[in-house]
Every structure is written in C-alpha cells, then in structure tokens.
Amino acid sequence: MIAIFHVLLFFMIIGSAVAIETKNMLSAVIAVGAVGFGVSLLFLFLGAPDIAITQVIVEILSLIILIRATTFADNRAVERKIDSFATITGLFFLGFFVMATVWAFSDLTPFGEPLMVVSQRYLAGSSAETGAVNVVAGVILDYRAYDTLGEAMVLFTSVLGAFVILRRRGKKPLDEADTEQFGIISD
Amino acid sequence: MLSHTSLYILDMALMGMGVYALIAKRHIIKKIIGVVTMEYAINLFLILVGYRAGGIAPIEDAQISAADLAARAVDPLPQALVLTSIVIGLGTLALMASLAIKLYEKYKTFDMSEINRLRG
Known part of the structure; x- marks a missing residue:
C-alpha cells in the first residue's frame, strides 16, 4: 500500500513539474488537472472517499475555470528571457522550505499512527x-x-x-x- | 527507502514546486497553478497525518459497528476540515482567475513584469 502512495506522489510531482515548465498554457492547465486527479486517487486509497468525490468535482470545475482563463487569450507562455534572480530566489526558498519541514517532521507522530x-x-x-x-x-x-x-x-x-x-x-x-x-x- | 517519513518529504517537495512557481514564474496563470499545487499538497499532508496503517474509511455499515470504527478507522477530523478547505480552494481559484482575466483585458498581456512596467 505504501508503494502505491509513493508511485502516486511521484506521478503528481512529475505532473506539477510539467505544468510549471511547459510552454503551452493549455497543456499546463491540463497537467494541473492530472495532478488533481492523482490527489483524488490518493485520497481514495487513504480511506477518505468523501474527499475523493469532492476533489473530483472541484477538479472538473477548476479545469473549466482555468481553461476559460487561458484560451480566450494567446495561450503561449510569455517567458522570453529567464529571470535569473527570481529563479535563484525560488530555488533557494524551495530548498529552505523542504529542509525546514524535514526538521519539523521530528515532532510529528510517525506515518500510520495518528x-x-x-x-x-x-x-x-x-x-x-x-x-x-x-x-x-x-x-x-x-x-x-x-x-x-x-x-x-x-x-x-x-x-x-x-x-x-x-x-x-x-x-x-x-x-x-x-x-x-x-x-x-x-x- | 520506503520509510514512513518519505511520504511527508515527497509531499513537501510537491508544495515546494508550488512555491517555486509562485516566486519564479512571471505568467499569471503559472502563478495561479503554483497556488493550486500548494493547496493540493497541504490538503494531502493533513490527510496523510490522519492516516492509520491499514485503516478503513470512517463509515459504519451492517458489518462494522461504532466500536470497530474506534479501533480501526482513519482519523475523520482532518477529513472533515479538508473537505471545507477544498471547496474554499475552488472559490479562491475562481476569484484569482477572474482577476487574471480582468488584467488581461486591461493590459493585453499575462506577463507580470510587463504589467508592472505599464502601470501608471
């Protein structure tokens, strides 16, 4: 069961990486939809069927909203040159955030024993x-x-x-x- | 390597992707995607904390009594609160998307730095 959770989480991380880095905005939005349905599947495996149903419905609605927001304009990404300061700041905060959370996990109860x-x-x-x-x-x-x-x-x-x-x-x-x-x- | 905190760490990596998109990307829709990704990661983290190993869903039926639930079911309280949070996430997404649409109508671009330059 834990292996399934890991596989789904890797799928979601890859999906969000595609959504963040792809050039075409429509495919980015659809990749976010894939991540959302992965979350929904994971909720189902974690013993939360109510949330899985809600997540599916909310995911469909948010896909409709995001596609409405992207397709009426030109749906290409606007990044022509890379903003190196923002990228370095973002990566720094990403690393800092993951480090801080790993440190904070020592106070949690172990996974599977709430x-x-x-x-x-x-x-x-x-x-x-x-x-x-x-x-x-x-x-x-x-x-x-x-x-x-x-x-x-x-x-x-x-x-x-x-x-x-x-x-x-x-x-x-x-x-x-x-x-x-x-x-x-x-x- | 499939230790039990590695799920938490993977989930926080997903949240970190959202933080990265929110800070580093200039496209408004990409920023919205970052916020949505963070939301998914936080909801999933709360459910992961409430998971009991081999637990069943907290629903009674003919075979499962209330005493069985207390012994075997997963934590229902984070599920109830995350249910609220998911629906509120849809509301904030609608608000963000409508702001993005209005910004595009006014400035004819989704580029955040372009909008900063055009202001005034």
Missing part, C-alpha cells in the same frame, strides 16, 4: 449522537456545523467578488446624469 484524541469520541459516538453512519458527515454537519456555515459564507463572498470583478460595467451608461436621489436630500 494521535486521534478527539476523533475517538467522534468515531465511537457519531451514529448514536448525530444519527449519521458516515462520521465525516456527522462532523461537518453536526459537531462542527458552524465551521460549515463559515465555509458557505466564504464561498458566497468569493463568488460575489468574482461576479463584481467580471462585470463589464455598471448598468447605467457613464454619460447619463443622476436623476434619482437617495439618502438625505438637502433642499
């Missing part, structure tokens, strides 16, 4: 307390329902933001004078 202090209670009492046989559904919709409410609010705000940004212009023509008055009218 701590599960709170989760034991959820696992034992979910079907009796919430009536949900799927413990993940019990957590998101009952034990931590306020979290899900906040998620819905964040999602609504981002959709509203995208709508406001993408709107062509206001409903009223720019050269038309204001005829209606709102608020406190002085005369």
